[in-house]
Amino acid sequence: MKANRNALLTSGFCGAGDEKIFQLENTFGAHHYDRIDLVVRHAKGCWLTDKKGDRYLDGLAAYSAANPGHHHPVITRAVVDALTQNYGSVVSNVVFTDPLGVFLSKMADFTPQMAPRFGEHGNKVLPKNGGVESVETAIKTMRYFGYKHKGIIDGQQEIIVFDGNFHGRTISVISFSASQKYKQGFGPLTPGYVSVAFGDLQAVERAVNKNTCGILVEPMQGEGGMKLPPPGFLKGLRDIADRHDLFLACDEIQVGMGRTGKKFCFEHDMIVPDGVILGKALSGGLLPLSVFITNAKIMDMVFSKGSDGSTFGGYPLACVAGTASLAVFKDENLAGQSRKKGEILKEKIEKIAARSPHVKEVRGKGLFIGIEVKQGNAMEFCRKLLKLGVVVNDSHGRTIRISPPLVINEAEIDFLVRQLEKVLVE
């Protein structure tokens, strides 16, 4: 028993009581997250379990990272096999590996031809770890595209972004964040961005000038309040990008991989961007893995040997998880599940909203649903839901974010709805 306990300790899993875990993190960790009082000991499918064995429905799915459900058996098996058969660890990027080649080819095929106006050259993929790293890759691509393809003086390139955006937290990315909290005191910030109202095509048109090289957009804003743009907005952006020869990049880190009921969120507007960024669910929520994908011709124009790189970007274990997760996405029709279950769940939530004194609006597509509350106190409702066995959080203060794993079943939807009813109506 004792030997077993020591093994757990060295593995980083000590099994201590919740108070000890709070204390360890408060003492030794940066306080950069506002956490709720739950220590998760176990995660499987749509459920999170604490030390007492109490179960919580995961209504958040790590902001879309756990789309296929926690510890999906196929993805977990692929990772375990890679580790036990010794093909998972990071090896130097000076050598080739099986898992990377396989993953890149699957990924390139998974995506429609990016930037088709540059020809049917196929897609190329640049892998990284966390999502924001691939946002940076997209920014580099747009800037280089402006410099090399459009002849903009290097250093003068401008990218159009949107108010309420969230693309991550590197210095360059917070430089164009709408949130003061993300950037205050972290200057100097990176220039080269112009932010306009999300959904306002005329504002985009007005922002275009001779130095504009690209447009970076979330097809739906997750952190910005679960916001959907007006129908046709992406089509309008595609049109502006075509007329002014701009690079249109879609950040699908949160809303891609089936979350909104389609494989890619840009499909709702039937457009194809010039580049797409994916992360979060790409590895089935098991490992950090993100990609930037564009037309092979553009990727080859922008990146040459030494112009980019990452020690862990595209390392075997993450690639194995990525390939398995693409298979699960297809085999289990995760986009279809999201569409169908999202319709059912949204309809039930709308019925609650009609009887609730608190709800201002319900919006969303697929299993990407926001419940905006009148007083802007969404987190209060989230804390009440936690006591009722549901983990969700707020988006932008005003909106309860509902984004469970896409494999949520009927009984689990009913449980979620019953608990929402208790906090919003009773």
Ligand SMILES: Cc1ncc(COP(=O)(O)O)c(C=O)c1O
């Ligand atoms: C749309 C979008 N882009 C980028 C990111 C950043 O991803 P990561 O936290 O993995 O760096 C997020 C994270 O929530 C996101 O929602």
